[in-house]
Amino acid sequence: MLKLSRYLLASLTGGFGLLLGVFALVHLNHYNHPGLVAVAVSAYLVVLLASVSMVRSVEVPLWIALVVFAVTLVEPFVMNTEHNGPLNGDYDTWYVTGNALLLGVIAVRGFRLLAAIGGLLQLAFVIYFDGISYLPQSGIIGAELLIGACIAIAIGLSRAEVQIARIQELTLAVEGGRLSAEVARDEHDRQVTRLASEVMPTLELIAEGKKLTGAQRKQIAELEVQLRDEVVGGRLITKAVSDAIVQARAAGALVEVVDQGGSLRVTDEELDELLSTAVLIIASANAGERLRLTAPADTAHVLRLTKTRPGVVTPDLDLKLGEGLV
DSSP states (O other), X not given: OHHHHHHHHHHHHHHHHHHHHHHHHHTGGGBSOXXXXXXXXXXXXXXXXXXXXXXXXXXXXXXXXXXXXXXXXXXXXXXXHHBOSOOOSSSTTHHHHXXXXXXXXXXXTTXXXXXXXXXXXXXXXXXXXXXXXXXXXXXXHHHHHHHHHHHHHHHHHHHHHHHHXXXXXXXXXHHHHHHHHHHHHHHHHHHHHHHHHHHHHXXXXXXXXXXXXXXXXXXXXXXXXXXXXXXXXXXXXXXXXXXXXXXXXHTTOEEEEEEOSGGGGSOHHHXXXXXXXXXXXXXTOOTTOEEEXXXXXXXSSXXXXXXXXXXXXXXXXXXXXXXXXX
């Protein structure tokens, strides 16, 4: 749809410019050197057709805009200095509308300021060569309106492009959030299903109502801690991390692992690499130390590992892992 509209506008602009050029060539007898005028008109047509058809993108290169601008400066001088008599209103000032087309094209294609300057110069040329009294007959009023309309269209297109970009960014953000929530929900369901299968034997043992032995009570307590770790720790609770936690707690350290959703921002391979560092630190914990491993949702890093001691305000360790990955 957009391509069709662009091709249609380019065809209409090129066709109108070609019509103006034909009228000028039909009246070559009004000029002292018809050959020079014919070359000037042909150059105008080539530049016009090139400006509306070259480059797939909306904005044209600077050199094309400068060539167009230069042509709009040359045409008035050639047509007026070569004219062999008073202006008769028979397309002797065809270039006024013709140049307005050129300036309108570069306005829409990214050079509004250059087009505005060119429009002011066209008005100055008409006054200089033909006088103020000839303004209504020259077509300059319509030409200036055309240039102004093209500049207004270009501004509107630019603003629309910004709005479209914002809408696209918002759409991508919403879609990204939806996908993240879906992944998190699937991960949660998977974890719940796995944990349910693991704790079912213990729950059945409790449901029997029999007196539990010391070993069984210890087993249930350890299972409760394990469940709490896996539910709160999410993707951070790998086998290596679980083994390190067991080792640290056996040494008398307090360990807390919390996945706040930040782990979903990286791949399994990246997360495993980051956790390998955390595993070494957790496994080497000593009695009385408190270790907290988290995966924040909205930070510049993926993991944060802190180690503190009772009575000490400043952490012994505050390590941020995965900066640059998100």
